[in-house]
Amino acid sequence: MASDSSTALTGLPSVENPVVSAGEACRFLIQASFGPTIEEIARVQQIGYAAWMDNQLAQPVQKHLPILLSQPPEPPKPAPAAKPGETMKSADAMQAPAAAPEPLYPAKSMDEIRMMDARMVGNYYNHRRKFVWWQQSVTATDQLRQRVAYAWLQLFVVSDKDDAFTNFTSSLVDYYDTLLENGLGNFRDLLKAVTYSYCMATYLTYLGNEKADPKSTRRPDENYAREIMQLFTIGLYELNPNGTPKLDEKGQLIPTYNNDDVREMARVFTGFHCTGHEKNWLYGPRCPLQPLQVYAERHDSGEKSLLGGRKVIPAGQPPDKDVEDALDCLFNHENTPPFVSRFLIERFTSSNPSKEYLGRVAKVFTDNGKGVRGDLTAVIRAILLDPEARQVGDNPNSGKLREPYLRLVALVRAFNGKSPDGMYKVAYLNDLVGQEPGSAFSVFNFYAPDYAPPGPIAEGGMVGPEFEITNAVTSVSLPNFLRDCIYNGSMGRWGNNVTLDYSQEIQLAPRASILMDHLSLLLTGDRMSAETRGIIRRAVDQIPETQPEDRVKLAVYLTSICAESAVQP
């Protein structure tokens, strides 16, 4: 192939013998990363999708917790001033306000830090977790892995809305790292890591869960037992391998479990707690950065019949074996491949995959071609490289509404976002856009996988989950926020915002059509229609060429709010 010379005019580096066009590369990066950048577009064009993915998998895992712990925690509150009429104790009076303590890392290793008393790990307010999230999502080079972890957080939901995490910000960050480490590994390992995590046990209330007490009416907490089935593995209704629901002889959906099954499953998730609770079950030490233990004395080791006898766990096994057996049962259930595949497809490429596409992906989940079930790297590859994901057909129903939060991150990546002081200070945008990672209102995430906005989408038998957070408030406050950020040249509303760099675009500003080509690529995957382009161009052309920055800002703003930016095909 000849070099793609048109790209030289659009402000993108020209690529010799590109494997794919710049537009195709952008569209892929919108799906597979937190948003295209000039460098990544060129890389995808040079080596193609599959090799880009290989390259991504070879990147080191860029965790979030070491970054948090390498930054100073909040200082402890200074001693209170004396009240009128009181003499301050001399010791207090001599105490200077405490400076911020030293960060723990890298002076101590992560292993040492994990063994420390939770209260010594340092007080980080919740927004610090969000700052680190922004830093990594914008700048980390293992973009695919970061993007995959972001998706898993919407299945294995934990949320800072639970007060239990108020003084344990580090645990939520560590949980995200668990999703980063396991997100492209095997689903069975991911499921186990989540199950043994302090965060999930806290959020779904099985931390300290005990077997039934025959003397009182107390019986095990059923929360995790229900949600691990309903939300994390098999869902509510039996599915065919291509994700279509099975129907009984009366044409009705077939539930996968009933309340008895929940009760039985609840017996498995008993005895979970932090290390060090042998002598003090309720008030032993917290271990938010360590996996949980299952204590035999508190665990129900009787025989358990799961899912109506599908798996019978014999009595008297070690507790961890009970848990492994239960996780195996759910992992091996025929619903799990289509259920999880559909979730992932919705997060990456399409709200309404054809059943053939879903079936192809589910098949890879079932067997990656080498006899392995649950190979998530193979599944993500199958999702991103499938023809239905790569080709923009004439199907007017293809694609999906982009998650609004991802549009914000993509904007920052597109304009080379940088922090003025080392922290990417963006947080608490959920009232504007309806979502924020790690801040869902419930374990059901921000939107249901089968939400359909009333009107032609629902009438066409389609779904559009992201429409559930698109309403009269967010559909206006998101463009308003984009406007503020773009005109200010920075993302956020905290102060010391992440700066946006328009220098490249300012060079293109005198020629509006080239500027439009450039922005159409960067922000819409080259999907901008001629009509949209004309509307924006007419507006930009009203600004004199002597004001290139104003031209650029208006062009960026209008492009970032147009429908082609909101929807990915």
Added chain:
Amino acid sequence: MNRNSFNSGITRRRFVGQMACAGISCTPLFSTLLNLSLAGRAAADSLSLDSDYRALVCLFLGGGNDSFNMLVPRSGSAYDEYKASRQDIALDSSTLLPLGPSGPNHPELGLHPGMPELKALFDQGQAAFIANVGSLIRPVTLEEFRKETDIPLSLFSHSNQQQQWMTCLPDSPTNTGWGGRAADLLRDQNTGTKVSMSISLAGNNLFQYGRQVFPYSITPNGSVAFKSLAPGQGSPFESVAVKSLLEQQYKTLFEQVYMDTTHSAISAHEAFSGAVEHIDIKTPFPDTTLGKDLHMIARAIAGREALGLKRQTFFVQRGGFDMHAEVLKNQETVLPEVSQAVAAFMTALKEIKVADQVTLFTASDFGRTLTSNGRGSDHAWGGNHFVVGGAVKGGKIYGQYPSLALKTNLDTGQGRLIPTMAVDSYCAELARWLGVPASGLATVFPNIGSFYSPTSGQPPVGFMT
């Protein structure tokens, strides 16, 4: 913001709320997706409202309220049964706020100690409690439950039970809620209005989805203005460009629906903010999210004439009721918050002189297990609710308060009680008060015939005047 370089002389076009029929599909139903105002209504109708305004406020307690710790037997064997079942999570009888004498359908009951404001409303006759309400397809016995005959789909699942409370169709998933279906029938009473009669403080919600009427989302501070179109903000060519983008015909369905949502929001904001912006309510509200939400609802109600609304529903949600881990401490926080916010709301309604015309009612996924898992409780079925308003026949307990002993013929296990009143009956009473005629009740509540005969001339429950 660098706007000095823009020409700030702006001609501002007005959106009227009439949409050009979108290119994808010109069905009337599609245009009503955009239709946060009423299609085809002459905007010039003068609004001659008499005092006949009515509104329902649905306060959804998200997660499943542990309501047998809200409305509690306070004495005698009824209390002993409660205590024996609930053990560590039982309230002390001496702390309960007395709610009057026993009746044929209930023992002596008390209210959770954190809700004195709600008790005061009860004593004034402006609040009532409705006992053991839950989703039913038809009345079922324990035997039928065990055989899974005609029981609601996915009982004990949050998402399904929340939906079933909103749709009143536990036997078949649907995408309209009873509030939306009622709004569809009543919209003719709202002539000339430019915003939806169904207003939500909690975003899109199934309760308010109808076939023609959809929820209009606002914030606790009201509706949101689109900056590019606001006077003194966007330059003329910026606002022209934005309007052109909004009015374009798009090739893909998702693009079209997305832009139409924005377009509708802009029209509705003009009307809503015009009517409500200047309204000031003197009654103080608690500084909680729920307090702010109810304050905004009171302001919106005060603006009803300017909005041309005679019948409305409001939807507001308060989460945090899914108390698997800890019931007693959590209720000490959340129940007072509810009680104080609701009481302030009633006071505000009196201030704007609509106390008899607005009824607030609770809804929740389900009640919770009488037995505990230690300090928490799990998902159950029947639960207790309350209604508040001047039109409520208050100071009474309605429905059949169940025995709270375990292993009764209502106990499906662990103290999950079969409801003794269907959500249909509870909500039909409210819908009827709102103005749904007897002939329309079966449309709004397709299963109502299993519980109540709309032609009987009697109310479904009897707690509304």
